[in-house]
Amino acid sequence: MTELERIFREEYGRVVAVLIRDLRDVELAEDALGDALAAALVAWPRQGVPDKPGAWLTTTARRKAIDRIRRERRLEELLTHLENDEPPEDEGIPDERLRLVFTCCHPALAAEAQVALTLKLVGGLTTQEIARAFLLSEATVAQRLVRAKRKVRAAGIPFRVPADHDLPDRLRTVLAVIYLVFNEGYSATGGDVLTRPDLMAEAIRLGGILAALMPDEPEVLGLEALMMLHAARSEARTSAGGELVLLEDQDRSLWDRDQIRRAIGLLDRAMAYRRPGPYQVQAAIAALHAEAERPEDTDWPQIAALYGGLAAYQPTPVVELNRAVAVAMADGPGAGLALLDRLPLDGYHLFHAARADLLRRLGRRAEARAAYGRARELATNERERAFLATRLETLA
């Protein structure tokens, strides 16, 4: 990424948010900002990057928007409103990105539209970058974005932070969108690489923006901490050959200790609010893993208890699966298997992988082989499939 591209991506969300507020039209705001970025590409290499690139882009984009409105001879009252408005002072651009986040993650939009809009408008990614990250064609992403922007306008989705009584529900959607972006980076659902570090970094950056905009929401901090803790271990999660390495086999010297420390700092700040939530609990679990010097130092009883707490927020079989694995570590594979066998997860490859592992530890090799085989049939990621095949071979 060039220096200018980096600045453009950093400034995009902030500038486009102000423009959407003033212009009340997502497409016009994006077009005007596109014009301004094109102007910057010409001007900045010659005159140098301005001290406040965001202010420069905002002012230029507003002028470009006025040009466009004039050209189209429409929205005449809007034109008066814009012309009478003071142009933004250097330090005076308000941060409207929080409204933008809530508009992009409005529950009336489909999940994939929420993700695409958030990455495009708040994250400043190009359509091409989003397409590459999600292994979709550029045309598909472009169409998704156009449809979503049309729905925002036609259905009257507001550009506003929700009222207090709606905020907890709406914030949950925002956090889910960011975590979805992260998870697609952390464990790619398709293709031949296990992780997409760009997407993880982008999700963490979005989490950081949200935490700065809503500093008193412990779940936002919890999510940021959770993503940082996972990302801190991602280097050790694949071998030199790109194979998946399980937590207990990872080279812990590859973990990013500095990032772990910062994440735990965030988590401590979050927990001081005494308003626990599912992201804080998951971050606490990840922190216990990250703090263990060696696998045998892991505080499994505490982790099993935290999964029990998580199940209260998210009573899903997948959470129960993780709890069963932690119980197996704390109280032995037999206790874990008893919990596991009650779960309705026959179509989920990680259920069979976990079962296989417990059966292997109990010395029930034939059943373990069958379970690894089933896991491999169900896995979609090539690297995971290869890993499961290796496990099968060791039991042959």
Place this chain on the structure above:
Amino acid sequence: MQYMLLIYSTEGDGPDDPAVLERYRAFGEEVREAGKFVAGGRLRPTSTASSVRVRDGELTVTDGPFAETKEHLGGYYLLDCDDLDEAIAYARKIPAAERGSIEVRPIWEVPVRA
């Protein structure tokens, strides 16, 4: 902008319980007092429906609704709301939202020339 709130529920699951009828009455009063109410009404059952089609200038009238589905359009409110969030806030107060569902559709705005 105007939103059509289409009430879908299982046939025969209409508001005949006096307590539910009272909630509809209160809702109607609330949207009228807030100046949001444009129109609204309860539809008679689909057994009273007739479907009209014209093909090549030829009229066909058939008995029954356009589509046979489990959930039927049972009534509607046309409300004038500031934005989708406000329309959703009203939709959630309609008693049928708890058993069936309310489809919220913006009305296509035709620009009025001054």
